[in-house]
Amino acid sequence: MLAPYTVGLVLLVFLPAAVTLAFAFTDYDLVQPPQWTGTANLTELAGDDIFRTALVNSLVFAAVAVPLRLLVALGLALLLHRRAPGVGTARAVAALPTAVPEVAYGLLWLWLFNPLYGPVNQLLRVGGENGLTALGRTPPQWLTDPTDARAAIVVMSLFTIGESFVVLLAARLALPPEVYELAAIEDATGWDIFRRITLPLIAPVLGLLLVRDTILSFQVSFVPALVVTDGGPPPYATTYLSLFVYRNAFEYLRYGYASAATLVMLALTVVAVVLQWRLIRRSLGSFGQATR
Numbered sequence: 001m002l003a004p005y006t007v008g009l010v011l012l013v014f015l016p017a018a019v020t021l022a023f024a025f026t027d028y029d030l031v032q033p034p035q036w037t038g039t040a041n042l043t044e045l046a047g048d049d050i051f052r053t054a055l056v057n058s059l060v061f062a063a064v065a066v067p068l069r070l071l072v073a074l075g076l077a078l079l080l081h082r083r084a085p086g087v088g089t090a091r092a093v094a095a096l097p098t099a100v101p102e103v104a105y106g107l108l109w110l111w112l113f114n115p116l117y118g119p120v121n122q123l124l125r126v127g128g129e130n131g132l133t134a135l136g137r138t139p140p141q142w143l144t145d146p147t148d149a150r151a152a153i154v155v156m157s158l159f160t161i162g163e164s165f166v167v168l169l170a171a172r173l174a175l176p177p178e179v180y181e182l183a184a185i186e187d188a189t190g191w192d193i194f195r196r197i198t199l200p201l202i203a204p205v206l207g208l209l210l211v212r213d214t215i216l217s218f219q220v221s222f223v224p225a226l227v228v229t230d231g232g233p234p235p236y237a238t239t240y241l242s243l244f245v246y247r248n249a250f251e252y253l254r255y256g257y258a259s260a261a262t263l264v265m266l267a268l269t270v271v272a273v274v275l276q277w278r279l280i281r282r283s284l285g286s287f288g289q290a291t292r
Helices: 003-023 040-046 049-079 087-099 102-112 119-124 146-157 162-173 177-185 190-220 222-229 241-251 255-290
Strands: none
Touching (some): 003 255, 040 255, 049 146, 049 241, 049 255, 087 162, 102 119, 102 146, 102 222, 146 222, 162 190, 177 190, 190 241, 190 255, 222 241, 241 255
């Protein structure tokens, strides 16, 4: 029964990964045969200012977006796990943006973030005068200011948490109700219930989602950066590693150089996952001792 999946995994994942690894040490333009260059691509990456900018942007995005995405997904799961009128519709609304095609989703946000007539800035101007916000400040320039553009990419990622929300909702619904009944008898507060019961029991799921979202963080920023900000505003404010790889491979036809950048991105992902997994194991051990 696993044979079709195994064949697909080998042909569509492992084999392309091995070919990309080999191309990382060649000069290849997708037209002429690849020529072996050794570590020349990696040496060039080390001195490439654009690559360093893309690397920093990707690491900052992962450090900011991943915890926020998990926090929002967990908050929605805890808010919508009870039976109530309209809760089914609310759950569908929370999961729906993940099902929207990425390009269409990016074009929608391109309109939402328009600095002149976009709904986001129009809403921020409510209560203000002369085009300013209620706090007397200029609305964010989502598409032209580097800091605001990076914030825009993070905001866009917070609405595509449908999968994490569904997993955390299922994990919350699977928790034994007897534990919460005992907590109610003990007259525990909501914060104590969350800190001593819900969070320790749901921590393994959170740990797996943290690792998963860290891996995806190097990919989910690609379409928003390409469609909404086009990698800018200058100088390369929203150029992430995925966009750097895409442009070098398919716009500049430097497939070997792009493969070397992909290799670096893969190495960073492995390091991040290993470090997180060690922290998660320690955290789970601490949670286990605290609940005994």
